[in-house]
Amino acid sequence: MVAQYLARKREYPDCMLLFQVGDFYEFFGDDARRAAHLLNLALTRKTKKTQVLNEMCGFPLGSVDSFVEKLVMHHGVKVAICNQVESASSAKKRGYNTLVDRQVVRIVTPGSLVEDTMLTPKENNYLASLFYDEDKWGLAWADLSTGDVGDLGLRRLHSSCAWRGLELAKSLGGSKVSSLLQAIDSTTTPGGSRLLAAHLASPLMHLELLERRLDAVSYFYRQEQLLQRTRRQLSEVFDLERNLQRLSIGVGTPKDLKNVASTIEEARQLVELVKSHERLRHSQLPDLPGKEALGLPPLLRDCCNSLVANEQYENIAKAAEKIHAALKDDYASLNSKSGFVRAGYSSELDKWQAVLRHDPKSTEKQQLQTKYRELLGSTRLRVVFQAEKGYFLDLPHEENAKLLKNEDSRHELEKLTLFQSLKNSVRYRSEELRQMNRELTEAAVEVERVENDIFSKLRDRVLLVRDELQAMASAISQIDVVCSHAQVALDRNFTRPLLDGSCELHIEDGRHAVVEAAHLRGSNSKGMRAFVPNSLHLAAKPVGSCWLLTGPNMGGKSTFLRQNAHLVVLAQMGSFVPAKFARVGLVDKLFCRVIG
Structure with missing residues (x-):
């Protein structure tokens, strides 16, 4: 394993390498000393000073987000995450002493973050690139968390000096407090807040486009009841841009899929809300010349069309329906690697989960205990089940010594495999128990495989209509910005x-x-x-x-x-x-x- 670690470290010498070992991530050598200092982790030293990678420290897999956030966001460190890309059983099929294959699956830098826990929902997280070629300069930037890409235009309304002096997005002290952005931001969605900031950074110089925006603001300004209902509806949508982007770059979770499906349904209800209000308003207008021209303003009409009237909407709706049918409603289960699929959705999955859903206090376990007690002649023997070790026999040391003195009992004990000796007891396994454990291991592997297959198919269905969903996210953000302007105008x-x-x-x-x-x-x-x-x-x-x-x-x-x-x-x-x-x-x- 040391050689495997060193090989990966040579591939990424400028990164701190997080190396998965079972249920933990470990740092070794120089990285371990640095991580122990930066993360306040206990540094472990092996007894042999000549041992390569003598020092190590680590943490459980479930804590990776918080520790990576500290390294990247607080200390500016680049982190390479090296995961086990196969199971131990798969590795053994290639040879008894074969190492589990480990590969670097991701490099994390401040500009490449996509996790909600590490990002500010209402702000972009840009990664910029500056290019120089003789007398020409090029500047481009991208938000990996949303897929937003931009470059430096030839003309901007305000210079960087004016941007700072006018305190448009941040005060002179560097805080959003007391900035113009804070004063006018009444958005209800993360995407809407980011779009508002983008509009502030790049004001328009095109009269027709400006009038489109102002017409939409005026519409909600005059329809205050619709405005409040629309804002309540918008508050129910998720951050579709970031959900889609995580799914697109391969770091999405079942929670992202569920959020996409829920937002699709909320978008449909949003359009129905606006259109039903417009039908009612239109029916109350007198039949005068020009009545037909008093409908939705063009910008709002285009947004509604992007939400429900695109050519792929039927496929979008079917994808959402499939996701809701497949995934549980419990959001806690949607962040885990397994257990996120509804019972009854897949007969194959139900079969393997039935194997796992055994009760350690079941009649079967009691029968096994009775059987081995009679076989060994000991009433103190216990059949124990632990999730990480499976089934095994547990005997107190004094009872084990007593049985070894008896020829019949010793003969039966010799048929068992001693696999662990503790302070107060010893633990054995029989071939029968090993077979039961193999069945449980196989079931766990199959459950993960089937659920991953279900997740992959659902994700692929979503990505087939990614462009339309991105347009939907953009429309939701645009409506939110318009409503924010209208709300601020009414309030102030x-x-x-x-x-x-x-x-x-x-x-x-x-x-x-x-x-x-x-x-x-x-x-x-x-x-x-x-x-x-x-x-x-x-x-x-x-x-x-x-x-x-x-x-x-x-x-x-x-x-x-x-x-x-x-x-x-x-x-x-x-x-x-x-x-x-x-x-x-x-x-x-x-x-x-x-x-x-």
């Missing part, structure tokens, strides 16, 4: 901006969204007098296209600058704005150097 008296291609910026009674939100959080009053509004008008002659702002320190100059820059960013991401009136000529570049 935001208004729809007028957008055009002019060079004018006209704000009446504008307010600072972040300062206002902070005041409201700290006040029991729901009134909107927490921030004193002010106005701005920039245009060509005769109004003037430049303002010179002067005043004492702490007089509010930076607040006024950020306030109006925020209004432009909000308008060009498709949100309502905190003002009585706002006319925004589309801006193609935003410069800002505010440090206080």
Whole structure:
């Protein structure tokens, strides 16, 4: 095994190697000393100092996520996970002393995390690549947890300096608290929150696309009852993007499948909710010219079509139905390697599980104990069953010594195999008990094989319609963002901006969204007098296209600058704005150097 470990370590010299040994992960040598220090693990040293890999430490398999998270996220370490890729019984078929095959199945870095326990649900986890070729630079990034890929566009509304100075996603102190993103984020889904942050990072400069977003926000703004029901429905969906991505890259679990199936059903109910409300609203409108044009806004209609009207929806619905039929509803069982399939779904699985579902206190066990007690002439002998060892005979030391002195009993004991000697007892196995244990081992292997086969087939059905499901996830996130904008507008008296291609910026009674939100959080009053509004008008002659702002320190100059820059960013991401009136000529570049 040492040679096997060293071979894998040579393949990944820049990683700490997690090496599976049975039910534990182990570190050896230099990695063990480092892991013991970083993870506060007990370091074990072998007695022979000349032994290769003299030092070791480890932890149970079930604790791998928490320890890997500490190494990767807290200490910036690259971790290679080396798993046993075959069972011990399979290895023995290749030879009695053959080692179990172990292979590195994954390399974990901060940018390659996909587990929910290691990620912030409402934030992306980007992995970036920078490329240089003579006088050209290239920058690309991807979120492995969602499948989102992007590259550096030729034009962005705000520079990195403006991004920091305006505190769009984080405050100058590096926290999301007191940022514009926190002030406007009322999303109910992780995907919606990530999309909102993406919209904030890349405001649009396309008038038609902006009007599509604003029309959808206006629709929910005017239909408050529908808005609340839609947000309640959205709160029931899972993070479809990340569930799909884990299934796609081979680290998904039955829980991911169940989440996908549940989200498919929730999406259908969401569309039915919106459409039934629209039918009712339409029936109450008077029969006037143009009535037919008063339906769902285009963006919302496209989202509904992505949820239920695509060509593959029948296959999507059947996949969800199959998953619900196959997997248990108990989410605790869906995270384990076995025991996640419903009873009755597979006759083959039921057969093998029946072998495993024996009762250690069963009549069969009592009969075996009676049989061996009579055979050996000992009333103190016990037939014991342990999950990890199976069936065996247990005799106290003094009773064992007594039986060895009796010729008949000694003759029967010699037919048994002594496999363990403890402080107070010795343990034997007979050929009959070994056969029972082989049957249990075979049943456990077959249960895992059949369940893995069921999981693989269900996963493959989902991945066949992956593109359509990704479109569904995108539509859910888009609806959530629209609803978030509408909810914030209702709660804080935001208004729809007028957008055009002019060079004018006209704000009446504008307010600072972040300062206002902070005041409201700290006040029991729901009134909107927490921030004193002010106005701005920039245009060509005769109004003037430049303002010179002067005043004492702490007089509010930076607040006024950020306030109006925020209004432009909000308008060009498709949100309502905190003002009585706002006319925004589309801006193609935003410069800002505010440090206080």
